[in-house]
Amino acid sequence: MTQTPSAKPRNASKTAAGARKAGRGPAKTDMAGIAAVDGGADVEQRIYQSVFDGVLNQRLPPGTKLPEPALCSLFGVSRAVVRKVLQRLEHDRIVELRPNRGAVVAAPTPEETRKIFEARRALEAALVELAVQRHSGKDIEELHALLHQEEEAMANAYQPAWAQTARNFHLRVAALGGNPILLAYLTELISRCSLIVALYEPAGNAACEHEEHCDIVDAISKGDAKRAVAAMNAHLVGLEDRICLERPSSVKTLAQMLNLA
Amino acid sequence: MTQTPSAKPRNASKTAAGARKAGRGPAKTDMAGIAAVDGGADVEQRIYQSVFDGVLNQRLPPGTKLPEPALCSLFGVSRAVVRKVLQRLEHDRIVELRPNRGAVVAAPTPEETRKIFEARRALEAALVELAVQRHSGKDIEELHALLHQEEEAMANAYQPAWAQTARNFHLRVAALGGNPILLAYLTELISRCSLIVALYEPAGNAACEHEEHCDIVDAISKGDAKRAVAAMNAHLVGLEDRICLERPSSVKTLAQMLNLA
DNA sequence: GCTCATAAAATCGTCGACGATTTGAAGAAT
DNA sequence: ATTCTTCAAATCGTCGACGATTTTATGAGC
Structure with missing residues (x-):
């Protein structure tokens, strides 16, 4: 399932602690x-x-x-x-x-959308440059595994699943940069981008995006920082260019929307 | 009835109930x-x-x-x-x-400190590059005004005041980038950096920092993106290098620390 | 029929209270 | 004297309730 952005060790305790001290404590x-x-x-x-x-x-x-x-x-x-x-x-x-x-x-307004993508390009460019410096051979293998998952998801043609794998790929690359702070910021931005893309993208460019992902991995594996950054930038610009403005709409109850019905 | 505060719509929760709580409060x-x-x-x-x-x-x-x-x-x-x-x-x-x-x-641990500075360098490099592209003549004037404020603060030798002007300078430069999202992230990072610097810096390098700030403005005003980024990076690396590890300590009440005594 | 004023419903912001957990100290045993 | 146990104080997490604000429904007036 979807992994949490900005995961925190928030409340590790709740009223379920009755198990610890069995007996009294009606709870x-x-x-x-x-x-x-x-x-x-x-x-x-x-x-x-x-x-x-x-x-x-x-x-x-x-x-x-x-x-x-x-x-x-x-x-x-x-x-x-x-x-x-x-x-x-x-x-x-x-x-x-x-x-x-x-x-x-x-x-998000169109203006915000542009700023979000601009910020994402900046962060992801910096992170992919760090990734080129710091990646190991095992990391490349894992990226290839993710690319393989993308191919499977493409066959399914279920958009949310594909979008999930695409998110995973970007986050994985960013993680190679080895900076948790930049990674957290990017996680936030990717969430916002996904929201926008899910809304506005015609959803027929999975193959195209997958190719670009492959390019990026190739550049990283060869240690070519300049090409990796360029590939990432081109990928993100292409992603932004593909979105168009239209608004779907439907009437459901909140429980249905949350899949709790 | 139009009570829209011109400030931020961040937390505009106002209620008269809190005002007339009275009781035997601490006045x-x-x-x-x-x-x-x-x-x-x-x-x-x-x-x-x-x-x-x-x-x-x-x-x-x-x-x-x-x-x-x-x-x-x-x-x-x-x-x-x-x-x-x-x-x-x-x-x-x-x-x-x-x-x-x-x-x-x-x-912040030393490890976190390093990551914070690394993230800040990445963000500020991206922002200063945008600033070079988008700045206007009036912006340069305002930056010069800030540099002048720095000189005055230096004369005062009151560290917190000087640190405040330095923060202002960086935020102003970042604002020229024209991206509110990156600016918000950088604001957060500058706060964390300031916390660290306030703790660990010997506080005798104001003049040195001021010179570096001037360099940055000069590069921006001349439209030299490469030099501006390099100057910013050098400045931040220098800042990080100057911090050393020592821990002050004192015993005060919370009210004193918050200047509410 | 449409617009505006009024009332009712829904919703939000804040508060005090109760149980649960952690912290700190007093006391007993070795 | 030290260490462990036990107890009390402090603090946190959650809840239900009350007043204030917004939204929606209703009805009078034109």
Whole structure:
């Protein structure tokens, strides 16, 4: 499934600690909600992930309202938890928090879109240059494995799956740069890009993108920093050029959009 | 009724309920340093700024605990507000939130320090390159004005003031790049760098840094992208090289450290 | 029929409280 | 005296509730 961007060791503890000191400690046993099934191991991450995936798979189009009470009853938690997750989603620019007016799925403007891609090019160029310096032979093998996964995903023709592999590829390359901070920033940007691409791309250029990915790996494996950066830049420019502006729209309930129905 | 604040729409949560909470509160002793315009306008920003300034001015050394109850009584708000601010500070890497164990001022390790500087070099190089392309004549004038401010701050020999002007300079140059996203990332990194520099720098290199700043402006004004990037890189490498490892330590109350005593 | 004012519903921001966990100290055993 | 156990204080995570704001529904007036 989708991996979390900016993974944090947030709450490693919850009311499930009754197992540690068995016996007393009634622990309240709430579970009045609908989705409160897994003992509350890490509810926050689950909520974040649900919204995140929903946005990336277009089940939650931009502008969709995310009322706190709805999320509360859907996940069986109180508003404090939902609120925390929404704040994190806002910082990652997945949703927008309008004071006193609730949260909505972010809707990047064309201007923002351009800036996002520009920033991504800058970061990814810097990271691919570091990757050329620091990569090892084993890393190249793993990249080839990812490229192979892409081919399989292409055959499937299921867009979200393909987009996932493409994201993985870029993140993997970036990880080779060996800088967790730049990687975290890029992760954020790739999420935002994916949101945009998922919305606007005609989704018929998988083969083309795959070829460009191969080019990038080839340049890295040969230690050609200049060509690697150029290939990455060309790839990203091409990606941006392919998007066009149109807006899908449908009417579903929030539970359906989150795949919780 | 049109209460749209011209500032940031970041956290414009205002309610009269917080203002008239009264009760037997600690009376708050307003007018500490920053404008304490009550009415619950933007208490969050005030708390954030207080902690932020405290950290940057070394009143809050790394590792300092920031208990929620203490901040609550210091600023006269409930834990919900404090908690929100702490979460933001954590995302900006100013404090570290340890589950069930409270918040402490972040203490970057040497390894993290290196990565932070590396990331900053990458971002600032990209931004200064954009700045060379997009700057106007008026921008150069403003940069010269900032350089003049630096000279004045140098004469004062008050380190925090000088550091503030240096931060301003870098942010101004970055702003010329015209990319709000990269600028936001760099802002975050500069904060973290300042925290580190404030801790470890012997603070006798103001003149040296000022010279390097002048170099950068000169290269930008002449449209020499290559030299501008090189000057910026050299400046940042020099900055990193000048830091050494030592830890000051003192025992004060949290209120003193926040200048609220 | 349309527009604007009013009322009701929905939703958000903040608060105090309760249980759970961690921390720190006092006391008993070796 | 040191170490371990036990207990109390401090602190954190979550919850439900109350007032304030926004949004939506309703109805009067033209």
